Amino acid sequence: MTRPTNEALIERAKALKLYGLIEHWEELGESLPRVEQLLQWEESERARRSLQRRLRTARIGRFKPISDFDWKWPAQCDRAAVEELMSLAFIQEPANAVLLGPNGVGKTTLARNIAHQALMNGHTVLFTSAAYMLNELAAQDGDIALRRKIKHYAQPELLVIDEVGYLSYGNRHADLLFEIVSRRYETRATLITTNRPFAEWNEVFPNAACVVSLVDRLVHRAEIIPIEGESYRLKEARERATERKRSRKKGVRQPKGSTDAADGDLPT
Structure with missing residues (x-):
C-alpha cells in the first residue's frame, strides 16, 4: 500500500489543528512513519467522540434495527x-x-x-x-x-x-x-x-x-x-398471550410476577 506523502500528512495535521507539530515538522526526519500512526490514532479517537456526542444530542433512543x-x-x-x-x-x-x-x-x-x-x-x-x-x-x-x-x-x-x-x-x-x-x-x-x-x-x-x-x-x-395495517404491538401481545397459555397447558411454570390479566381476550 502506498504511504501518504509528506504534504498529505501535513494536511491531516492541519485538519487536526496540531500547529505545534506542524511548526517543528522539519525536525521529525525519520520519525514520520510514527507520526502517521499518531495522526491515525487522533483521527479515530476524534471521530469516535464526535459520534458519541452526536448520538447523545440526537436523542434517537433504543429501537429495533x-x-x-x-x-x-x-x-x-x-x-x-x-x-x-x-x-x-x-x-x-x-x-x-x-x-x-x-x-x-x-x-x-x-x-x-x-x-x-x-x-x-x-x-x-x-x-x-x-x-x-x-x-x-x-x-x-x-x-x-x-x-x-x-x-x-x-x-x-x-x-x-x-x-x-x-x-x-x-x-x-x-x-x-x-x-x-x-x-x-x-x-x-x-x-x-x-x-x-x-x-x-x-x-x-x-x-x-x-x-x-x-x-x-x-x-x-x-x-x-x-x-x-393492524398494530404490530397488538400482534406481539397476542402471540405472547398464546404462548403463555400453551406453556401452562404443558405444565410449564410461569415466570415470577406474571399475571393472568394479559391472557384475556385482546381487542381486535
Whole structure:
C-alpha cells in the first residue's frame, strides 16, 4: 500500500489543528512513519467522540434495527420508498418525508432507523416527539430563550418530529410548529410521522390560521409514505398471550410476577 506523502500528512495535521507539530515538522526526519500512526490514532479517537456526542444530542433512543423489521406485516408499506429514504438522498436535496399510518405499524421504528443511518453518515440529527418539542418551545420564558430554542430545532440537517396528530394543540403550538417548519423550509430535511392525514390537521390544530401554510411547506417536494395495517404491538401481545397459555397447558411454570390479566381476550 502506498504511504501518504509528506504534504498529505501535513494536511491531516492541519485538519487536526496540531500547529505545534506542524511548526517543528522539519525536525521529525525519520520519525514520520510514527507520526502517521499518531495522526491515525487522533483521527479515530476524534471521530469516535464526535459520534458519541452526536448520538447523545440526537436523542434517537433504543429501537429495533431495520434488518428485523417485518415487512410482511403491514397491509401496505412501500419498502422501496423507505429504502430510498435510508439512502439519505432526501437530506442532500434537502426535502421532507412523511410516514403516515395508524398506531403500531412501525412508523417510529422506521424513523429511528433513518435517523441513525443519517448519524452514522456524518449528518447532524435531532429526534423528538411533537408533544415534547412544542411543549418545550411554549414553555420558554422570554424572547431570547425562545429564539435560542427555535434555533436548536432549526439547525440539524435532519429533524425527526414523531407522533404528530396523537394530541390536539392550541394556536400557539401551531404557530411554533409553523415557525420551525418555515425556518427549515428548503434548507434542511424534516421527517414527520403522523397518524392523521393532512386533511385532518385542522382537528390537530383547531382554529389555527397557519395550518394550510404549514401543510403546504411540509408536503412541497416531500416523500409521503402511507403505511396501513393492524398494530404490530397488538400482534406481539397476542402471540405472547398464546404462548403463555400453551406453556401452562404443558405444565410449564410461569415466570415470577406474571399475571393472568394479559391472557384475556385482546381487542381486535
